[in-house]
Amino acid sequence: MQIAVVGTGYVGLVTGVCLSDIGHHVTCIDIDESKVELMRDGHAPIYEPGLDELMKKNIDQGRLFFTANHREGFSEAEVVYIAVGTPQTENGEADLRFVDQVAKDIGNNMNRNLVVVTKSTVPVGTNERVKQIISKIVKDKYEVEVVSNPEFLREGTAVYDTFHGDRIVIGSDSERALAILEEINRPFGIPIFKTDIRSAEMIKYASNAFLATKISFINEIANLCEKLSANVEDVAMGMGMDDRIGSKFLKAGIGYGGSCFPKDTSALVQIASFVKHDFNLLKSVIEVNNDQRLLLFEKAKERFGDLSGKQIAMLGLAFKPNTDDMREAASITLSRELVNAGAKVVAYDPIAINNAKKILPNEVEYVDSVEEALHGADAAFIVTEWDEVKNTNLDVYIKLMKSPIIFDGRNCFSLDKVEEYPVEYHSIGRPSKY
Ligand SMILES: NC(=O)c1ccc[n+]([C@@H]2O[C@H](COP(=O)([O-])OP(=O)(O)OC[C@H]3O[C@@H](n4cnc5c(N)ncnc54)[C@H](O)[C@@H]3O)[C@@H](O)[C@H]2O)c1
Numbered sequence: 392m393q394i395a396v397v398g399t400g401y402v403g404l405v406t407g408v409c410l411s412d413i414g415h416h417v418t419c420i421d422i423d424e425s426k427v428e429l430m431r432d433g434h435a436p437i438y439e440p441g442l443d444e445l446m447k448k449n450i451d452q453g454r455l456f457f458t459a460n461h462r463e464g465f466s467e468a469e470v471v472y473i474a475v476g477t478p479q480t481e482n483g484e485a486d487l488r489f490v491d492q493v494a495k496d497i498g499n500n501m502n503r504n505l506v507v508v509t510k511s512t513v514p515v516g517t518n519e520r521v522k523q524i525i526s527k528i529v530k531d532k533y534e535v536e537v538v539s540n541p542e543f544l545r546e547g548t549a550v551y552d553t554f555h556g557d558r559i560v561i562g563s564d565s566e567r568a569l570a571i572l573e574e575i576n577r578p579f580g581i582p583i584f585k586t587d588i589r590s591a592e593m594i595k596y597a598s599n600a601f602l603a604t605k606i607s608f609i610n611e612i613a614n615l616c617e618k619l620s621a622n623v624e625d626v627a628m629g630m631g632m633d634d635r636i637g638s639k640f641l642k643a644g645i646g647y648g649g650s651c652f653p654k655d656t657s658a659l660v661q662i663a664s665f666v667k668h669d670f671n672l673l674k675s676v677i678e679v680n681n682d683q684r685l686l687l688f689e690k691a692k693e694r695f696g697d698l699s700g701k702q703i704a705m706l707g708l709a710f711k712p713n714t715d716d717m718r719e720a721a722s723i724t725l726s727r728e729l730v731n732a733g734a735k736v737v738a739y740d741p742i743a744i745n746n747a748k749k750i751l752p753n754e755v756e757y758v759d760s761v762e763e764a765l766h767g768a769d770a771a772f773i774v775t776e777w778d779e780v781k782n783t784n785l786d787v788y789i790k791l792m793k794s795p796i797i798f799d800g801r802n803c804f805s806l807d808k809v810e811e812y813p814v815e816y817h818s819i820g821r822p823s824k825y
């Protein structure tokens with residue numbers, strides 16, 4: 392199949408590369424010419440394990456192309472995927488300006504009948520809006536069929552997830568378009584769930600909102616565990632053994648971040664409000680998460696009283712390991728609070744420092760290793776559970792820090808291990824050790 396993918400971020404690029412890998416002829420289009428240049432040379436502009444190798448392979452085999460020119464990108468396409476961003480507006484809605492622009496780009500540059508597939512996460516009704524925008528431009532000249540095909544990949548495992556997803560959701564009112572999408576995706580060997588457009592659009596928001604709810608729920612349980620001297624890890628384990636609950640997404644921590652859960656939960660609250668539905672449950676999920684992100688700071692403030700002049704080692708900056716994505720990372724809130732309180736933040740992340748520099752306060756100092764960050768620190772904040780953070784022995788903290796006081800936002804160390812070392816250790820939902 393001849394496919395064009397518009398937008399080459401985490402979703403568009405991974406989708407385009409993987410579709411080419413299963414044999415399709417794919418042209419990826421992005422308005423950012425510097426990204427297009429990089430990609431033509433076989434380099435992904437984002438960090439995503441396994442992506443560069445797969446890109447090079449499919450470029451070399453003549454199935455994968457890149458352009459900044461929509462007309463050129465659509466010239467052979469039978470199917471066009473929309474994979475541009477849908478960020479959050481000031482009032483929490485999904486900002487559809489990039490999707491609208493792509494619909495116009497399609498209408499103005501298409502040269503045949505098209506199936507248009509929306510991969511971007513969009514509010515219910517958006518696929519219909521995309522069809523209207525395109526049809527208004529092309530009138531009766533070409534036929535456009537739309538399919539909602541929400542994406543469920545996770546950053547850091549995006550390539551793996553594309554080949555091993557639990558399901559592929561496709562929603563359309565056109566049987567023909569659904570059959571084409573089934574045909575395109577068959578080589579992935581993943582179960583395909585077909586539904587109507589609006590339900591497909593809702594499945595994406597409902598899935599993210601449910602996962603976010605699981606996280607906020609376990610974080611509330613963790614906060615209770617601390618007050619009641621229970622251990623949230625054992626609680627989550629015991630809960631998760633019930634198949635109806637499931638063990639996944641019950642890891643207590645410093646809240647969910649990233650480019651999706653925060654914006655999609657907030658967008659769903661707005662979507663509900665437009666039909667006069669007060670989504671109280673989800674509002675609480677968001678509120679719990681906002682508080683949770685501050686937890687390490689609150690714990691440190693309680694421990695030290697005054698944080699002014701304290702040197703804090705911040706270990707990990709990305710919103711989760713194996714990504715360079717800083718969108719809605721807990722490190723943003725934490726470093727702002729620490730800097731405002733007069734603390735000195737010395738930060739380390741294996742991949743995300745370049746992106747972090749654009750977002751974190753100017754006062755934050757960046758170093759090249761866990762060890763350098765720990766050197767002379769009054770306390771360490773474990774913010775992202777990178778392997779190299781988890782694998783740094785507690786001896787190293789004792790040797791390098793001014794005082795080995797650890798605030799672990801990701802429960803990287805077992806309490807048994809911590810008992811073996813003369814460190815002060817505060818984690819999430821587990822008893823502190825002094
Ligand atoms: N990031 C994820 O893990 C993830 C997972 C599932 C779904 N989603 C959803 O997928 C969508 C894309 O997310 P992302 O993180 O990949 O976005 P992103 O911001 O990383 O990338 C978007 C890309 O689109 C390009 N672009 C914008 N307007 C364009 C236009 N008119 N023509 C061509 N290119 C254009 C931008 O230059 C950018 O490279 C969002 O709706 C998001 O909610 C994201």
Ligand SMILES: O=c1ccn([C@@H]2O[C@H](COP(=O)(O)OP(=O)(O)O[C@H]3O[C@H](CO)[C@@H](O)[C@H](O)[C@H]3O)[C@@H](O)[C@H]2O)c(=O)[nH]1
Pocket residue numbers: 512542543544545546547599602606639640641642643644645646647648649650651652710711
């Ligand atoms: O038990 C858990 C699981 C996750 N998190 C946090 O939740 C956030 C999101 O993690 P994850 O879901 O692994 O990453 P994303 O790449 O944001 O992926 C989510 O968001 C994507 C965009 O919509 C969806 O496609 C994916 O299915 C969905 O998992 C991160 O801050 C994690 O630290 C926890 O705190 N506890």
